[in-house]
Amino acid sequence: MPESQPPAADSGFADHVDGGRKPIRPDADARDLLPVMPLLLLDLDNTLVDRDAAFRAAVVAFLAEYGLPDTDLTWVMTVDAGGYTARDEVAAALADRYGDVVPTAAIRALLDNGAADRVVLARSSREALGTAQAVGWTCVIVTNGRTAQQEAKIRHTGLDQLVQGWVISEDVGHKKPAPEIFQAAAETVGVSLSGAWVIGDSPHADIAGADALGLRSVWVSDGRRWTEDSCRPTHIADDVASAISHAISSPGQGAPGLAQLEPPRGFRR
Numbered sequence: 001m002p003e004s005q006p007p008a009a010d011s012g013f014a015d016h017v018d019g020g021r022k023p024i025r026p027d028a029d030a031r032d033l034l035p036v037m038p039l040l041l042l043d044l045d046n047t048l049v050d051r052d053a054a055f056r057a058a059v060v061a062f063l064a065e066y067g068l069p070d071t072d073l074t075w076v077m078t079v080d081a082g083g084y085t086a087r088d089e090v091a092a093a094l095a096d097r098y099g100d101v102v103p104t105a106a107i108r109a110l111l112d113n114g115a116a117d118r119v120v121l122a123r124s125s126r127e128a129l130g131t132a133q134a135v136g137w138t139c140v141i142v143t144n145g146r147t148a149q150q151e152a153k154i155r156h157t158g159l160d161q162l163v164q165g166w167v168i169s170e171d172v173g174h175k176k177p178a179p180e181i182f183q184a185a186a187e188t189v190g191v192s193l194s195g196a197w198v199i200g201d202s203p204h205a206d207i208a209g210a211d212a213l214g215l216r217s218v219w220v221s222d223g224r225r226w227t228e229d230s231c232r233p234t235h236i237a238d239d240v241a242s243a244i245s246h247a248i249s250s251p252g253q254g255a256p257g258l259a260q261l262e263p264p265r266g267f268r269r
Contacts (some may be wrong), residue, residue, distance in 0.1 A: 037138040043200030044143035049119045058114025116152035124241035129162045140185045141166035177209030197247040218243035
């Protein structure tokens with residue numbers, strides 16, 4: 001996870017080696033500050049950033065570079081399964097199919113850096129995060145994956161300057177939907193999980209994880225229909241900007257009102 005992040009001026013928080021921000025209170029521990037701010041727990045891949053689009057672009061370039069059929073794009077994306085297939089399994093499948101013409105190092109580079117180098121943060125997402133923080137919400141990224149890869153995405157997109165912290169499953173030792181990773185996110189910034197919202201695109205990892213902890217949630221559907229029976233999100237939104245706007249304008253502990261939802265004056269787009 002994380003290298004340290006620069007503290008915001010007068011924020012009352014300091015850099016922390018695990019990539020989060022810890023409260024500057026020598027006379028108090030994090031528990032003393034737990035009620036201070038409402039908490040947004042945000043998924044990274046295919047929520048804050050379009051990981052699949054970035055990986056698809058990387059695969060197109062990879063196939064072209066080695067003279068491989070462009071029709072293999074669908075096969076590679078299916079094997080990858082939106083990043084949910086274990087990296088070693090994807091690497092083995094690619095090596096088995098292309099081993100005679102593609103160096104192992106090239107396959108490794110595609111899987112390690114392909115999406116991270118191409119992922120972008122939409123303007124609407126940037127503005128929504130700025131608004132959330134301006135009206136008093138604490139934003140923390142909660143993501144499954146390998147630390148080096150996920151941190152590269154966070155820093156490449158500038159998300160490290162837009163959130164108070166992040167937790168990555170490889171560092172925490174627990175993957176979503178395990179409650180421990182959500183608890184670690186709250187502890188990273190010294191904010192209580194009480195009143196928190198979870199925002200993500202995965203019914204299993206994000207929404208079921210929120211449900212198990214009794215947290216409110218927004219499912220980022222990207223046009224999909226909800227089909228799960230075991231749990232339901234509090235709200236469904238087409239994209240993460242709409243999801244953030246809904247969460248921060250909903251009644252609840254510490255939630256600001258609708259009148260505060262315009263982007264803050266001077267916010268950099």
